[in-house]
Amino acid sequence: MKVADIIRRAGRSLRQAKTRTLLTSLAIGVGAFTITLSLAGGQGGRDYADAIVKSNTDVREVVVTKQTDETAVQEYDPDTAGLSLGAGTPGPAAASSGIEPITMTDIDQITEVEHVDSVTPNYSPQVNYITADGDNEFVVSSLSTFAPAVTLTYAAGGVDGELADDQIVLNEDYAEALGFASPEDAVDQTVTINATRQQTVFTGSPEAKDVDFTVVAVSSESGLAFRSQGSLLISTNAAKELYDYITEGTAAYNKFFIASVLVDDPENAGLVKTELENQGYSAQTAEDILGTINIFINVLLGILLGFGALAVLTSVFGIINTQYISVLERTQQIGLMKALGMSGGDVGKLFTFEAAWIGFLGGGIGAGLAVIAGTIANPYISDALGLGDIYLLIFEPLQVVGVVVILIIISILAGIFPALKASKLDPIEALRTE
Amino acid sequence: MIEVKHITKTYGKKQNTFIAINDVSFTIPNGKSVAILGKSGSGKSTLMHAMSGLDRPQQGQVVIDGRDILKLKSKDVDAFRAQKMSFIFQSFFVQANESCYDNVSLPLEIAKVPRSKRRQKVEAALSAVQLLDKKKSRARDLSGGQKQRLAIARAIVNEPDILFADEPTGNLDSTTGGVVEDFLFNYAKDRGATLIVVTHDEDLARKCDARINIKDGVIESTTGFAERPTKKKKVMG
Known part of the structure; x- marks a missing residue:
């Protein structure tokens, strides 16, 4: 039997049991809905974080501080003692926070590092x-x-x-x-x-x-x-x-907490960071900041995907159950098809495609509803979170299609056991069933 | 030509062994209509299953057009059945939820007939049993006689050389049964196909060219064959 004919017969069998097909599909649909929304949220979150970092930092920028081991006991240094965040209140604040100031010597040293275009102390x-x-x-x-x-x-x-x-x-x-x-x-x-x-x-x-x-x-x-x-x-x-x-003549003069290093090419930001760290500075690139934010997003995404996966797992048993009952109900039909010369493999395929149809239907319904619901909800979410014109749920067509395809594959896997039963059915036994 | 040679089929194991057919042999020439006559449990259905390759007897050969179908791989037997054979059952086995068209189309799909050629064949088969006007009706909406006519259309659509009918009129009253019989015999005669009718109905058996009386798994007697089939053994145990 040709695959196209098997697929059409599979679709027709499902149409004849509309309610059952729909209910089984809906179980998968819940999973598809959750997973699609999670992925869209993850994508939106990452894009948002990316946009934040891009609009607040220069990708060529490496932020440098000079950090000593915070827990170590430090020697008193009269030069540092006068400096604190800002230039105002003098006191030992800087020393106790573990931050050593960047001096002009440091700046000259950093300027010498390869790929560094310029070093600007952070004047505030x-x-x-x-x-x-x-x-x-x-x-x-x-x-x-x-x-x-x-x-x-x-x-x-x-x-x-x-x-x-x-x-x-x-x-x-x-x-x-x-x-x-x-x-x-x-x-x-x-x-x-x-x-x-x-x-x-x-x-x-x-x-x-x-x-x-x-x-x-x-x-x-x-x-x-x-x-x-x-x-x-x-x-x-x-x-x-x-x-x-403001600071000339004081101990704080020409001492800075932060210096911003501009690298000749964003690609080299990592290299410069490593080199600076080797020299005892603490350096952070735009990518570092993004990475930290993305870890949080990914953890959240993981939790949501977990719920989606749980829903899919539940629906797998639904598919096995539905298809198994379907095989039992259609014993006679299977027997007839085998008597007419349909091979066991083709009978198995018929049931596999039915499972695939269920996955396609459920995945399509769930993912489709997720896209519709997300698109409608986006302005409200942005409004509630004060994000302005930025949307938090971003649906990547490829991801949505991917979700549906993966659910079809999962449905096929769930349908293997009932399909095997159908393919192994003895036609004589099956035709005896009244 | 169908040559059945020394077929033995048993069920169960050891002490519980039941011999369904015991060393049965006969030859059916092409284009003949043959009735396999026997009471229920006589082994006539088992014999039909063996002849069509649905069942595999422990011993013997079924040689159709020079090929022993019992030696073929199951996939090849399936293909052979799809191309050459067809079945009609006592309880019709039409797919109630499907349209008459789709019911008749099934054997063509199984035999991998291209879609473009199916329509004409399906409609011809439906016309032959006078059901063309019911093409789009669901099979469940048909009467018993119509269902069996639909089953005949399904059986003849791929123009099989061998047609098996297992109690084709068993569930029908004598008038509708007669109509169904006519369709069956007409097809066999027009196409020159071999018709094998499994029945316990004497009247139906009488309409066939030849008959094989089977009892307790052995051939009791045959009539209408040019040469007598090989001598059979007595039932053991």
Whole structure:
């Protein structure tokens, strides 16, 4: 018997037992639904993490810190003792946190490493306040440097390439607080940042200065941002100038916790990381950050897939049961087909294809419903999680097809036992059954 | 030509051995209609199963057109049956849920007849038993006589050389039974096919060219054969 004819007969047999076929398929469908959604969630999660890391870090960037063994007892070092996170409060905080500062010597050393394009210390000057009109002054929570590789979404204005030294990017909250009616109004306006020079010896009247910046853009909240948001962004040069002004003469001067290394090619980020680690630095690439996030996503995905697999396992017994009963019910039909010259192998194939049809139907229904439900739910999920225009469930057509194909294969495997029984049925015995 | 040579079929083992047919031999020329007549349990059905290769007797040969089908591999016997033989059963064995068309199409599919050639053959077979108008009806909606006519259409669709009919009219009243018999004999005569009817019905047996009376697994007597089949042994035990 030709395979096409066997497949058609198998399909017809199932149609004649619609309810049973549908119920058996639905069991598999539950598994298909769960697995398809899990895979879509995993894919979406990974894409999301990827997008976060890509829009917040430069793939060419390696973040370097100098870390000592945290648990080891350290010797007191007067140079380190004065330095703490930021430049403000002096104290032994840095030493106790196990972080050794990166000095200019370190930076020169890192610059020598092969594939390193440039090394920029992370300047984050602790300024006093920001003001637009000179009267209302606001605390600056974090002032950091603008990186062209980091994707920002703008409510108004925009930055073309690098930021000029007298330019600043505000976020929406600051634009509003500073008294601008709308983000558009803030663009091209001048804001002033006030910084105080730190003293090694208290003299009574600290020196302070005002620096003016022109607002070029107002950044808006993005579902992808986790680093730059809430910051005021200025150019590296402007940040260095402020930093130097604030820290010059103190122990913290020219000492940094973090330096960012730009590699000539993203491919070499790993190489540079290894080399830096050999030299005693602690280095993290964009991929490292992504890897950490992906571990969490994969664990979650694994748990969900486990539930799906459990559902499929249950449905396997459903298929075996249904097909076995079907063989018993159709003993006479099997006998007749064998009498008419159908080989045992072909009879077995008939039942195998029926199982395959069940798998196809269940997998198709489950995966299809998952795609429909996921597509409908996506905007709501993004809304609830505040992801903006990013969707968390991403259906890869190849994955969906893969799920259906795998379920068909599993159904065929489940159908082997009943199919074997059918193929071995004695036609004479079968035809005696009334 | 079907030559049955010294066929013995037993069931069970050792003390429980039951001899269904014991050293049976006969020869049926092509195109003849032969009745195998006997009471139930006489071994006539077993004999039919052996002749069609459905069953494998412990001893003997069934030589059809010079080939011993009992020596063939099971796959080849299946193919042989699909090409050359057909069956009609007392309880019809039509597939109730399927259309008449699909019922008749089954042997063609098994014999790997291309789809394009099937339609014409199926319709010809249905016409031959006057069921063409029921082509799309489900078999379960047919009457008993119609079901058996459908079974005949299924049996003749692939134009077999040998047609086995196991009590073909056993479940039918005499009028419809007569109609069914006519279809059977007409096909055999028109096609020159060999018709082997297994029955306990004397009237039906009388319509055949020849008959073999079987009792307790041995041939009791034969009529209508040109030469007498080889002498049979007496039943043992």
